[in-house]
Amino acid sequence: xxxxxxxxxxxxxxxxxxxxxxIVTGYPGTPSTEVLETVARNNxxxxxxxxxxxxxxxxxxxxxxxxSGARTMVTMKQVxxxxxxxxxxxxxxxxxxxxxxxxxxxxxxxxxSQTEQDTRxxxxxxxxxxxxxxxxxxxYEMIQYAFELSEMVxxxxxxxxxxxxxxxxxxxxLDEKRLEHKIEGFVKDPRWVxxxxxxxxxxIHIEKLQHKLSDIFSDLSFNKVEGKDVRLxxxxxxVAYSYVVEALEKLNADVKLFKVGTxxxxxxxxxxxxxxxxxxxxxxxxxxxxxxxxxxxxCASKQQKIRILGKKTGHLPFAGEYTFELVYDALxxxxxxxxxxxxxxxxxxxxxxxxxLCAGCPHRASFYAVKIAMKSxxxxxxxxxxxxxxxxxxxxxxxxxxxxxGAGITVAQGIKRAQPDTKHIAFIGDSTFFHTGIPGIVNxxxxxxxxxxxxxxNSTTAMTGHQPHPGTGKxxxxxxxxxxxxxxxxxxxxxxxxxxxxxxxxNNAVDIIKKAAEYKxxxxxxxxxxxxxxxxxxVKYTINENCKNCKKxxxxxGCPAISFIDGKVSIEPSLCYGCxxxxxxxxxxxxxxxxxx
Amino acid sequence: xxKFDILISGVGGQGxxxxxxxxxxxxxxxxxxxRTAETIGMxxxxxxxxxxxxxxxxxxxxxxxxxxxHMLIAFELAEAARNxxxxxxxxxxxxxxxxxxxxxxxLGNSHYDNNEIIKYIKDNSQxxxxxxxxxxxxxxxxxxxxxxxxxxxxxAVGKMPFTKEIMQDAIxxxxxxxxxxxxxxxFEMGYEATVKLIIKA
Ligand code: SF4
Ligand code: SF4
Numbered sequence: 001x002x003x004x005x006x007x008x009x010x011x012x013x014x015x016x017x018x019x020x021x022x023i024v025t026g027y028p029g030t031p032s033t034e035v036l037e038t039v040a041r042n043n044x045x046x047x048x049x050x051x052x053x054x055x056x057x058x059x060x061x062x063x064x065x066x067x068s069g070a071r072t073m074v075t076m077k078q079v080x081x082x083x084x085x086x087x088x089x090x091x092x093x094x095x096x097x098x099x100x101x102x103x104x105x106x107x108x109x110x111x112x113s114q115t116e117q118d119t120r121x122x123x124x125x126x127x128x129x130x131x132x133x134x135x136x137x138x139x140y141e142m143i144q145y146a147f148e149l150s151e152m153v154x155x156x157x158x159x160x161x162x163x164x165x166x167x168x169x170x171x172x173x174l175d176e177k178r179l180e181h182k183i184e185g186f187v188k189d190p191r192w193v194x195x196x197x198x199x200x201x202x203x204i205h206i207e208k209l210q211h212k213l214s215d216i217f218s219d220l221s222f223n224k225v226e227g228k229d230v231r232l233x234x235x236x237x238x239v240a241y242s243y244v245v246e247a248l249e250k251l252n253a254d255v256k257l258f259k260v261g262t263x264x265x266x267x268x269x270x271x272x273x274x275x276x277x278x279x280x281x282x283x284x285x286x287x288x289x290x291x292x293x294x295x296x297x298x299c300a301s302k303q304q305k306i307r308i309l310g311k312k313t314g315h316l317p318f319a320g321e322y323t324f325e326l327v328y329d330a331l332x333x334x335x336x337x338x339x340x341x342x343x344x345x346x347x348x349x350x351x352x353x354x355x356x357l358c359a360g361c362p363h364r365a366s367f368y369a370v371k372i373a374m375k376s377x378x379x380x381x382x383x384x385x386x387x388x389x390x391x392x393x394x395x396x397x398x399x400x401x402x403x404x405x406g407a408g409i410t411v412a413q414g415i416k417r418a419q420p421d422t423k424h425i426a427f428i429g430d431s432t433f434f435h436t437g438i439p440g441i442v443n444x445x446x447x448x449x450x451x452x453x454x455x456x457x458n459s460t461t462a463m464t465g466h467q468p469h470p471g472t473g474k475x476x477x478x479x480x481x482x483x484x485x486x487x488x489x490x491x492x493x494x495x496x497x498x499x500x501x502x503x504x505x506x507n508n509a510v511d512i513i514k515k516a517a518e519y520k521x522x523x524x525x526x527x528x529x530x531x532x533x534x535x536x537x538x539v540k541y542t543i544n545e546n547c548k549n550c551k552k553x554x555x556x557x558g559c560p561a562i563s564f565i566d567g568k569v570s571i572e573p574s575l576c577y578g579c580x581x582x583x584x585x586x587x588x589x590x591x592x593x594x595x596x597x
Numbered sequence: 598x599x600k601f602d603i604l605i606s607g608v609g610g611q612g613x614x615x616x617x618x619x620x621x622x623x624x625x626x627x628x629x630x631x632r633t634a635e636t637i638g639m640x641x642x643x644x645x646x647x648x649x650x651x652x653x654x655x656x657x658x659x660x661x662x663x664x665x666x667h668m669l670i671a672f673e674l675a676e677a678a679r680n681x682x683x684x685x686x687x688x689x690x691x692x693x694x695x696x697x698x699x700x701x702x703x704l705g706n707s708h709y710d711n712n713e714i715i716k717y718i719k720d721n722s723q724x725x726x727x728x729x730x731x732x733x734x735x736x737x738x739x740x741x742x743x744x745x746x747x748x749x750x751x752x753a754v755g756k757m758p759f760t761k762e763i764m765q766d767a768i769x770x771x772x773x774x775x776x777x778x779x780x781x782x783x784f785e786m787g788y789e790a791t792v793k794l795i796i797k798a
Contacts, residue, residue, distance in 0.1 A: 005621045005631060111636070135659075168634040168659035169618070171625055242658040249656065324662040342664055345721055347682075348713040350675050351702045353608065353645045395704065554703045560643045563698040572697075574740045575610070 006172045008136035008165040012103065013038030014174060015143035020181030022070040022098070023048045025058040027435065028464035029077030030112040031166035032105035036075045037465075040476050044178065049476045051467050054405070054435040055084035059102070063087060066096035066156070067192055069184035071147050075103040078117050079404065083436070085122065090194055091156055092126040093202040098183065099147035100156040102128075105166050108286040109321040114385070114404060116319060118287035119160045123264045127206045129213050130158035130264050131222065134241040136170040142222065142261070149216070153209060162286060164239045164321070210265045218269035222261025225274045229255045232335065233274060233281040237263050237291050240284035243327035250328065253335050260285075266294040275299065275306060282334045283310035286322045309334070357390045359561035360537065360577020362529030363456050365503035367391045367398040368557055368581065369527075370425060370454060373513035379423040380415055384408035384437075386429035387463040387531075388456050395558045399427070406436025413440075413449040423517050424451040431461035431469040433486060438493065444522040445494040452516045453524045455486060456503075458531040466533055490524045497523035504529055506584040532577045539578035539593040541571055547590035553582045601758045602661045603751075605648040606680040607672025608697045612744030615771075616670070617648035619748060620757070623767035624652045627759040634659035643699065645676060652758055669722075670751050672730070672743065673697050678714045681721045689724035691750045691791070693743065695731040726750060726794050733786045742776075742783035749787025753795070761788070 006014065013035045016024070024047060026036040040049045048065075052058035055076045062074035076084060081104050088102070104122075107113040123130035131146055133139035139161050150157040190198070217223055227248075236244045237260035244257065258274040260266070263285070275281070275298070283292040292310040299306050309315045316322075316330055332339045357364050367388075370381070383389055383399030384407065392399035401411050412426040428437045433455055444451055461467040468474040473483035490498050497519040501512045509527065516523040549569055553562050559582060561575035571582075571591075583591045603620060607613040614635055621631040629652050636647045649661045663683055669690040671677030677692040684690060701707040718725060728750050734743040745768060751757065752764045765784060772780050 003625055005618065005625055005633070164634065164659065168632060169621065170632045170659070171621075171630045239658065242656075246657040246662075324658055324660060328662070345717070347678055348710060348717050349708040350679050350714070351699050351709045352707040353643065353699045354701060355644050356700055358643070394701075394706065551703075554700070558700040558704065560700055562703070563700075564703045565696070565698060 002174050002176065003171055004174055005169050006136060007034060007167060007169045008133070008139050008161055009034035009167070010038045011136045011140040011170070011172050012143045012159065012161065014042060015140045016073050016101070017042055017044065017047065018175060018178050019144040019147045020071050020179035021047060021073050021147070022181060022183055023062060023065040023072040024075070025050050025052050025061045025072070026075030027052055027055045027058050027080055028461055028467045029080045029105070030464055031107055031163040032075050032077045032103060033464045033467070034166070035103055036476070051469065051476045053470060055080035056087060059084040059087045059091070062100060063091050063096065066098045066100035068186040069098040071099045071181045073101045073103055077113065078104055078106045078119050079114055080104070081119060081122055083405065088122070089126055092128050092206060093199055094192065094194055095154040096150065096156055097154065098181070099150035101143065101146045101150060101159055102156050103159050106160055106162045106287065108162055111163055116287055118290065119158065120263050120290040121288060123158050123160070124290065127210060128156055128158055129153075129217070129262065130160050132238045132261060132263050133159070133161050133165050134239055134259070134261070136165055136168055137172055138222070138261070139165055140172055145220070153213065155206070155209070162239055214265040214268045217262040217265065217267035220261065220267070223267045223270045224259050225270060226257045226259065227254050230277045231279050232256070233258065233278040234284065234331070235260055235274070235281055235291060235295060236284040237261070238286055240286055240322050240327060243322060243324045244284055244331065246324060247328040247331050251332060251335065251337050251339070253331070253337060255335065260291050263291050264294065266291065266298065268298060271295060271298055272302070275304060278306055280307045280309060282315060282330070283308065284316065284322065284327060288318065354393055355390055356393050356558065356560055357387065358532055358577070359559050359575045360532045360579040361387070362458055362503050362527070362531070362579065363388045363391060364396065364557055364559065365506065365509065365529070365579065365581045366454065366456050366527045367396045369503055369506060369509035370513050371396065371398055373510045373517065374423060374425070377423055378421065379425060380412070380419070382408040382412040382415070382424070382426045384426070384428045384432050386432055388427055388429055391427065393558070395555055405432055406440055409437055409440030409451070409453055410443060412451045413444055413447070416449055416451055425517065426451060426453045428453060428455055430455065430457040430459065430471045430486065431467070434470045434484070438489065441490060441493045441495065441522070441524070448521055450521055453522070454513070455524060455526045457486060457526055457528045460531050460534060462531045462533065466531065486526055490526070495522055495524050497521070498526070500526045500528060502529055503527040504579055504581065506581070537576065537578035537596055539580065540573055540576050540596050541578060541580065541582060541591050541593045543569055543571055544590055544592050546588045548588050550587070552587060553585050553591065556585050557581060600654055601652040602654070602666045603650040603668045603670065603757070604661055604666040604680055604683050605650065605670045605672070606676040607646055608676060609644045609646050611646070611672045612741065613646045613648050613672055616744040616748055617650045619764075619767050619771055620650045622771055623759050623764045626763055626767060629653050629758065630655050632657070632659045645679065647680060668751065668754070668756060670747055672747060674711060674714055675709060678717050681718060684722055687723060689754055689756065690718070690722045691726045691728060691747060691754065692718060693730035693747055694727050695729070695743070726754070726791055728787065728790055730787065733790060734783055737783040737786050738779045742779055745780045745783040746787035749784035750791040753788045753791035
């Protein structure tokens with residue numbers, strides 16, 4: 001045993017390793033990413049780890065291995081689960097042999113996501129059990145149990161931490177003894193082939209299994225009833241539980257508290273003993289009222305008259321992350337305890353720090369080149385998911401739509417069909433291109449839709465922390481692999497006009513765009529320049545005495561390294577990445593570079 | 598040991614997250630239980646970052662409630678003001694006077710008034726130390742060591758539940774070999790500068 005400060009995601013990874021996981025797959029997505037990375041970093045040598053091309057592939061690879069008796073884990077964020085939902089639903093019927101954990105991180109808030117969707121619905125939808133940790137410590141325990149459970153019931157099991165669990169750290173007692181899990185190998189059996197007749201039988205089986213699961217869960221310490229007040233009850237799941245405990249301490253109050261570690265299926269026995277003799281229950285859970293609804297249904301089935309308060313009664317909000325303050329206020333009101341209000345001195349107006357592209361980011365140059373090339377033409381710019389979504393910020397203002405991974409290319413085609421007299425330019429990153437960009441390009445070629453796709457190839461998956469992908473020629477196992485050439489791929493899709501260029505070779509980049517946009521039919525521009533995190537800046541730029549303080553460098557490109565301080569435009573040396581874009585913008589030759597030592 | 602909550606605020610790229618880990622590591626070495634949480638926006642650099650460190654907080658969440666932090670270590674002037682509401686009335690704060698203007702302020706779409714901000718910080722905390730961490734880190738050898746300068750400053754206040762030696766030890770154990778000397782120097786400079794401020798006050 002050793003005590004270590006671990007992030008929730010690291011705790012989950014080390015827990016999986018300790019449980020003898022054999023195969024881990026996933027696609028990066030905040031807040032889930034570090035789970036797979038930590039497995040790779042701590043790989044004792046016999047675990048196969050891969051970043052798959054998208055979540056659906058990751059789920060299928062993990063499933064195949066679990067058919068063969070391996071312990072497997074597949075990782076993604078909540079929106080990634082949508083991509084993997086096709087295999088998921090069938091897999092719930094087929095089941096697995098080796099323990100399979102589907103790790104999906106939810107993002108209440110949301111801090112870095114398109115939606116606040118709640119993975120627990122997918123658990124209910126697919127009839128798969130879900131474990132909901134309330135702290136990183138608990139996540140470490142739960143992941144280990146999840147493998148056991150999965151093997152016991154021969155179904156994949158969800159572990160669903162939220163951002164506050166994934167990205168919080170706690171002192172964890174690590175048990176370094178590792179279970180050895182032997183892989184038996186694939187045994188041919190009709191059970192692995194999903195036919196309609198089998199599906200019908202399986203449906204009956206998994207519906208029945210829900211009761212068994214509920215019983216199993218009632219015996220787990222992840223679910224428990226504490227406290228003693230017999231009239232007022234509180235149920236809490238996930239991180240909300242830790243806020244409730246802290247708030248009760250501060251309020252010096254005691255209530256009957258139901259900690260829900262398995263929101264689906266609800267542990268009915270524990271829930272029933274909790275509900276006994278209560279008049280009212282207040283339910284705390286982030287996002288959707290999953291536990292709330294389960295409790296309402298349980299009361300209804302037992303014809304128990306208890307008032308269930310929560311989201312449905314307007315006592316708590318549906319959207320957004322829960323906080324200590326929100327829980328504290330709601331609890332005080334519920335328990336009729338008076339609390340003192342904070343008086344607030346008014347803060348001065350503070351600067352807004354919007355998310356922006358990094359200083360030196362090559363995407364800034366790409367966006368600016370397209371902007372200049374399209375000046376005075378009617379154009380719509382469709383964006384996609386990745387760092388380059390930040391091209392929407394002022395002053396670039398170059399992202400008009402953003403839906404989900406890969407959709408920029410197809411949305412452009414839709415707008416083109418509705419608005420043919422406009423130029424349509426879709427931006428997509430290299431990792432997203434492999435994820436779901438290719439079918440969109442195939443679709444444009446097949447239907448001959450006149451759009452221009454700009455692939456922003458910075459040789460990495462930057463937003464989630466620089467993971468390799470098929471275009472980088474590296475795998476997560478640190479092997480060098482065959483690089484999949486984006487140009488060749490686009491060519492194979494049948495695109496006739498394809499040009500590669502460096503966005504920092506500015507005038508040329510503008511030219512390339514102009515020609516591609518003029519081309520009738522689908523065209524593709526591949527802008528290649530590495531993410532600044534992949535190299536050290538070779539040149540540093542500074543402002544010289546030619547500067548007229550016209551601020552064009554700020555108002556045109558908005559590089560965060562350039563600011564206006566004490567009446568002067570200046571470049572902060574610790575931020576400048578020497579991309580040189582600003583030298584193309586300044587009309588007075590006031591920006592010069594010198595080699596970096 | 599009683600609970601001790603430390604909030605660290607700054608701008609992405611300043612090393613706030615590492616600073617919070619170093620404090621937690623020191624606490625664990627002292628035999629305490631520690632939790633941390635980070636609030637980071639979408640940008641890799643330049644956005645607001647807040648780290649929460651909670652010591653001996655087994656039965657709490659990882660986020661420090663409003664008006665509860667015992668200490669605020671702010672890496673940037675405006676970010677100090679933004680997070681004052683989490684500082685307890687009796688808490689103390691260490692403020693790096695460095696200003697990092699976001700593009701929105703340079704574009705004139707948002708406001709940055711140093712004097713107003715400083716006044717607000719002074720009006721809303723009992724004990725505050727203003728440190729020019731950027732210059733100190735520059736003098737120590739690298740502006741990137743500003744996080745360790747501020748750890749030195751925070752340790753000098755003498756309220757953290759562990760000794761200076763334990764804090765230094767955590768830094769040395771957790772930074773790459775080739776930056777050890779730089780970090781040691783940066784830590785001492787932050788420490789000394791704050792001791793001087795305390796003597797003056
Ligand atoms: S060269 Fe200019 S645009 Fe590029 S990072 Fe430096 S200041 Fe920003
Ligand atoms: S564009 Fe050139 S002249 Fe104008 S403020 Fe920037 S550096 Fe100075």
